[in-house]
Amino acid sequence: MIDIRNLCVELGRFALRDISLKVETGEYFIILGPTGSGKTVLLETIAGICPCRSGQIWLDGRNVTGLSPDTRQVGIVYQDNALFPHLSVRENIIFGLRMRRTRPRELKSKLEGVVQLLGLGPLLRCWPATLSGGEKQKVALARAIVTSPEILLLDEPLGALDPETRENVQQELRKLHTGLAITVLHVTHDFEEAMTMGKRLAVIGEGALKQVGTTEEVFRRPNSEFVARFVMTRNIFRGTVARKFDGATVFRTGSLELISETVVSDGGCHASIRPEDVLISVEPARNGGWNSLPSIVTGIVDKGSILNVTVSLPPDLVCMVTRHQAAEMGLRVGQPVWVAFSPSSVHLFKG
């Protein structure tokens, strides 16, 4: 288990502020944040590479705050894998075992175990420079897990890979996590990757944790504008609570009123609506229910399998439609359409 208590780190002008986080033993946990938010610094502090100014780090019931990296039992894998270029694949993998003066027989059996697990047999005699991106990442993973660390820290491990290789390595990571029952902390800036890999995540920004929860919670119910934008909510409106009735809240932004199921205190707040929750049609919804609004198409962006359609209520609202749906409706800029979304899709938050 990783237990971080009020951690503060200062690195020149950058600082991590008051980070508190618990990751259960065997959990696959995601740290999600934009570039420069402090994700890597957090990982390196857990690994003992960056010193912390205050706070504590507990790993599996052990206070490791003052311990050096070589005594923490933590493995780390960087985005560009950081393989030792002067050592062969085999020597890279067994580097940690050599440093720990592992006996030859045990070294051999551990090497064979990890080579079998990741299918690295044919690569053992190769040099890192001759490997593909996916192979390098697998070798880096093998090197990190061969010493049986309690915690595995992954710093954007899929960031530098092409889509196909990325999927392969994702599968390897899942296999490793299940097979070894190891606690994994996976850092990424890619929300889709976070949704695919983890069940719980923490969003980090400007050196502070912004939200911690299940991927579904963060995805559906962001607690701040920062998180909402980062998880690609797209439609974020600033307004006020106009009134409440029967457990629903009426949110007003400009002349537009939206009904939400979220309960918030009175006053100013934000509303967020995910583009995929918006239904678009050329006629009004049959039930004519709440949040069914006339609008005009103001923009269409082709994203391949789907289209991002911007409509003006006003304000502008981004919706997602499949290519097939768009063709059926004959969507074009300037066309009057109706948009509808359920009150449960309108999330209100104060941040």
Add this chain to the structure above:
Amino acid sequence: MRKLIRWLGHHRLTLVFTLLGLVLFLFIIVPLAKMLLSSVSEPDIFLDTITDPQVTGAIWLTLYAALIATLAGFLLGIPLAYFLARHDFPGKKLIEGLIDVPIVVPHTAAGIALLFVFGRNFAVGKAFGALGIEFIDSTAGIVIAMLFVSIPFLVNSAKDGFKEVDVRLERVARTLGASPWQTFLRVSFPLAWRSILSGSIMMWARGISEFGAVIILVYHPMIAPVLVYERFEAFGLDYARPVAVLLIIVSVLVFIVLRTLAHRGERL
């Protein structure tokens, strides 16, 4: 003809740069070649010179003292180079500037400065004297003079080498259980080795060519550059030239061998 004009038009930059490079190359090679050829044209004096024990002794002493200076520089310079490559602190630029001072200072002045520290009448010189190490008119004096003037070449090259080693490789090594010493010896040093070797060769070569600082501290035993000067002063150009030629031949041969070995390592 039209093709040639078109080719020249397309390759104007390459042509100008090649011509300028050729001028520089000739500037270096012509005096050396002329000296070499004029020596060969007088084989008797040349043969006498290469069999003269004073000449061969001076050349060996030069190579040997430069080697000892390089080893001492290696021992003292590598830790400093690593420290400068890995740490930022107030006054770092000043320290880096001071390390380059021996390149700027006239070498006779450097010799006098060393004399003020390692001379028999000064504290450090006295302390070493008590241990039986003298720097005036001794091999130790030649070594410290060569060390002083040539150490920047090694420190700067090694520093650049360490800077090129990705710091994350060292971080990964630490998480894999390597101590700071192990990380240095197993990761940083081998990866910076090419630059360290290159800097060592340059330091050694610079040591061999040293004259000014050495002659202030040590006239006897004579290193080859001092012997060239002495023969020129005492017997004239004809007797100084063969010694210089021999020194150049030996230095260039050793330099080529070392460079080739370093380059071969690069390809492995």
